[in-house]
Amino acid sequence: MTLTLAIIGKSGSGKTTVTKAFMRVMKEKYPEKSILLFDNDLTCELGHTFGLDIRNTVYGIRSGKHEYKTGIPSKMTKQEYIEWALEDIVVNLEKNVDILVSWLIGSKDCRCPITQQINDALAKFFRQYDIVIFDCELDLKYLNQLVDCHIDTALIIAEPTEESARLAARIEEYSAKYATGGQIGVVLNKIQGNTDETVSKMIKDNHIDILGVIPYDKDINGITKESETVQNAIKNMLFRLNIAID
Numbered sequence: 001m002t003l004t005l006a007i008i009g010k011s012g013s014g015k016t017t018v019t020k021a022f023m024r025v026m027k028e029k030y031p032e033k034s035i036l037l038f039d040n041d042l043t044c045e046l047g048h049t050f051g052l053d054i055r056n057t058v059y060g061i062r063s064g065k066h067e068y069k070t071g072i073p074s075k076m077t078k079q080e081y082i083e084w085a086l087e088d089i090v091v092n093l094e095k096n097v098d099i100l101v102s103w104l105i106g107s108k109d110c111r112c113p114i115t116q117q118i119n120d121a122l123a124k125f126f127r128q129y130d131i132v133i134f135d136c137e138l139d140l141k142y143l144n145q146l147v148d149c150h151i152d153t154a155l156i157i158a159e160p161t162e163e164s165a166r167l168a169a170r171i172e173e174y175s176a177k178y179a180t181g182g183q184i185g186v187v188l189n190k191i192q193g194n195t196d197e198t199v200s201k202m203i204k205d206n207h208i209d210i211l212g213v214i215p216y217d218k219d220i221n222g223i224t225k226e227s228e229t230v231q232n233a234i235k236n237m238l239f240r241l242n243i244a245i246d
Contacts, residue, residue, distance in 0.1 A: 006134040009157035014189040019135040021230040033130035039101040049225040056089035057103040082121040105146040122147040140178035154184040169206035183242040185209035190216040212237030
């Protein structure tokens with residue numbers, strides 16, 4: 001059974017840092033489990049934090065604008081070709097950790113067969129891994145336009161401001177129908193001192209759970225997005241999350 005974790009929120013809230021920290025924590029906790037990082041953010045920043053400029057994407061498969069590492073096998077069906085192509089473009093980062101980048105997506109309103117074929121191929125691809133962590137766009141809709149995937153836990157990363165609290169409430173509203181049966185809540189990031197009571201109240205008044213708090217780290221590595229402070233905060237919130245691996 002694959003565990004799925006989606007990191008959502010506005011640009012600049014710290015999603016990529018949190019995504020990478022979750023990968024580190026899960027790898028430490030479950031060293032023998034396989035992890036896939038799925039970069040669903042249009043900035044494609046996640047790969048850059050590993051020193052990579054990943055050009056082969058899921059969109060490239062759809063559009064045909066990519067370069068394969070190997071020759072294309074002959075006599076495949078279109079579905080087999082897409083499944084093979086995903087295996088060809090996935091990038092190994094380190095032991096038991098891979099990354100796949102989506103970039104642009106096609107709307108599910110498109111009736112062309114490749115939309116469903118990519119959906120089916122991605123759903124099958126994810127099942128190969130024990131843990132899949134999605135670095136998403138603003139909400140879960142963008143991911144859902146690409147692939148139907150059950151999300152065990154969706155975390156809205158929000159900064160401790162009233163504006164961010166209001167946006168987090170809207171993100172939860174937009175995302176709830178795509179996280180049916182899963183857990184969804186807010187993680188307050190970049191906290192300096194005590195959590196602002198006004199922000200906490202606004203979030204709670206909108207019936208959103210605060211699942212964790214991450215302190216501000218002035219020493220975070222701006223290039224690699226590595227932060228021991230963030231990783232420790234995630235370790236402290238794991239017991240609140242819908243995370244269980246056999």
